[in-house]
Amino acid sequence: MLNKNFYKNPIFIFIFLGFIIACWGKNSYAKGYRENPVKLKQMIINSYLKEIPLKFKKYFHFSGFTFTGPLKNVSKYSIKPITYNPGFAGYHTAIIKLTDKNKGLLRGIAYAAFKVRIYAPVAVASQTIGKFQILKANDVEIAYENIPDIYSGYYLNKKDVIGKEAKFVIIQNSILSKINTERKRIINFGNMVYIVYKRYGLNLKTKGMALQAGHYNSTIRVKNIESGLVVDGIVKSNKMVLVR
Numbered sequence: 001m002l003n004k005n006f007y008k009n010p011i012f013i014f015i016f017l018g019f020i021i022a023c024w025g026k027n028s029y030a031k032g033y034r035e036n037p038v039k040l041k042q043m044i045i046n047s048y049l050k051e052i053p054l055k056f057k058k059y060f061h062f063s064g065f066t067f068t069g070p071l072k073n074v075s076k077y078s079i080k081p082i083t084y085n086p087g088f089a090g091y092h093t094a095i096i097k098l099t100d101k102n103k104g105l106l107r108g109i110a111y112a113a114f115k116v117r118i119y120a121p122v123a124v125a126s127q128t129i130g131k132f133q134i135l136k137a138n139d140v141e142i143a144y145e146n147i148p149d150i151y152s153g154y155y156l157n158k159k160d161v162i163g164k165e166a167k168f169v170i171i172q173n174s175i176l177s178k179i180n181t182e183r184k185r186i187i188n189f190g191n192m193v194y195i196v197y198k199r200y201g202l203n204l205k206t207k208g209m210a211l212q213a214g215h216y217n218s219t220i221r222v223k224n225i226e227s228g229l230v231v232d233g234i235v236k237s238n239k240m241v242l243v244r
Contacts, residue, residue: 056087059121067110067112089118092115094113095111119144123175143173164176186238193240195243209222216236220241231243
């Protein structure tokens with residue numbers, strides 16, 4: 001049984017007061033967050049989606065919000081969440097600036113950690129596609145997939161990928177993007193072409209050989225057969241490369 005004088009011990013009083021202050025502080029911060037957690041989360045989501053293209057916005061999903069920092073009485077402040085690296089799936093951190101509503105002075109900074117998932121309907125290979133094969137309608141189907149980002153050139157509908165050319169062998173069910181497909185080439189390496197020089201109002205035409213493959217409006221290297229000079233030109237047809 002504890003001695004009644006134990007409760008008068010300065011060490012006990014110090015520990016007891018510290019416990020009370022810690023609990024009060026914890027509840028105070030939590031209270032600030034509980035006042036309107038949905039609104040705070042939505043502000044962070046809106047800040048994140050601000051720079052996301054409209055066609056992708058509805059495919060972003062947010063979860064796992066955790067908050068740290070001075071979130072006490074947040075309703076008294078103007079709140080400005082700042083997010084970084086939008087457009088990527090995975091874990092993110094938002095900086096929440098709390099400023100005085102009247103004077104605009106910074107009163108505190110809090111942090112929110114959350115997880116982003118990008119679950120979108122993208123074009124996938126319905127069967128294995130060979131290298132340099134031109135994609136047809138029956139080679140492509142749309143399926144919902146988790147994608148790591150929105151910057152790798154994923155196709156959200158079939159019409160955008162049909163007619164493209166496979167850069168290399170694409171395994172069945174692989175997601176199609178600009179990483180593994182490109183526009184159909186109309187000139188291949190070794191093709192004989194006409195090199196048309198357009199300079200100073202003059203048009204000069206000579207025979208050349210393509211040293212690279214290319215699609216319409218792409219830039220390739222060609223060799224002038226007569227002079228042996230190698231130049232860069234723009235593909236304008238399957239027989240003509242324009243040099244300016």
